[in-house]
Amino acid sequence: MTSKKVVELFYDVVSPYSWLGFEIICRYRNVWNIDLKFRPAFLGGIMHGAGNKPPGLVPNKFAYMTKDLHRLAKYFSVPLHPPADPFEVMFQKGTLTAMRFVTAVQHMEKGGDKQVEQVSRELWRRIWSEDKDITKLESFSEAAKKAGLSDDEIEKALKLSTSQEIKDKLKRSTEEALNYGAFGFPMLICHVDGKPEMFFGSDRFELMANSIGEKWLGPNPDSSASRL
Numbered sequence: 001m002t003s004k005k006v007v008e009l010f011y012d013v014v015s016p017y018s019w020l021g022f023e024i025i026c027r028y029r030n031v032w033n034i035d036l037k038f039r040p041a042f043l044g045g046i047m048h049g050a051g052n053k054p055p056g057l058v059p060n061k062f063a064y065m066t067k068d069l070h071r072l073a074k075y076f077s078v079p080l081h082p083p084a085d086p087f088e089v090m091f092q093k094g095t096l097t098a099m100r101f102v103t104a105v106q107h108m109e110k111g112g113d114k115q116v117e118q119v120s121r122e123l124w125r126r127i128w129s130e131d132k133d134i135t136k137l138e139s140f141s142e143a144a145k146k147a148g149l150s151d152d153e154i155e156k157a158l159k160l161s162t163s164q165e166i167k168d169k170l171k172r173s174t175e176e177a178l179n180y181g182a183f184g185f186p187m188l189i190c191h192v193d194g195k196p197e198m199f200f201g202s203d204r205f206e207l208m209a210n211s212i213g214e215k216w217l218g219p220n221p222d223s224s225a226s227r228l
């Protein structure tokens with residue numbers, strides 16, 4: 001039996017703060033004694049289910065977030081550059097089909113996590129760094145190719161992503177997140193002594209480290225690790 005503490009990261013690639021949280025927890029995966037589980041879910045369903053609304057819809061919050069993300073991108077060394085029209089990207093186009101694609105990739109990996117990690121990162125990079133589409137099939141193919149999937153794997157994942165099985169799987173993850181108390185992303189669930197502890201945000205790692213008996217060593221715990 002492993003002594004590693006299970007940490008689940010619930011995220012949606014629509015969320016720039018989730019990208020920051022994702023990169024940080026990936027950097028700490030081999031620094032802390034944790035077993036990291038990626039939990040792709042749908043933030044639109046979380047907002048609806050929790051009776052919340054996206055912070056970007058409040059004008060002053062939107063202005064603050066724009067500055068905050070700029071500072072955080074630098075601090076965390078993540079190449080985050082908001083798209084020209086964040087409203088179109090987040091609220092008109094949305095990420096339901098993208099998150100179904102991510103769910104399909106994870107489903108095909110059967111317990112592995114390399115492909116789901118890389119595909120998620122490439123999708124974030126497209127919208128939150130390069131201002132590229134992530135709603136069309138060719139966009140998923142491009143992201144998956146960059147992530148290292150073969151043409152055969154990409155074709156299978158695209159087909160699988162429209163199946164009822166995958167739609168239900170994404171719905172279940174979203175419901176599970178709501179059951180843990182989610183109202184936004186990123187959400188991290190640390191299983192400590194058989195009890196789930198929930199943390200919201202990419203700015204809660206110091207506190208999270210304390211509750212799992214680890215140390216927060218800043219945004220770049222292993223400065224020799226490769227950067228994005």
Ligand SMILES: N[C@@H](CCC(=O)N[C@@H](CS)C(=O)NCC(=O)O)C(=O)O
Pocket residue numbers: 014015016017018052053054055183184185186200201202203
């Ligand atoms: N302070 C958090 C903010 C995270 C955040 O604003 N996440 C958005 C999605 S990008 C969200 O779901 N917000 C819900 C809320 O603030 O109620 C951080 O630094 O990560």
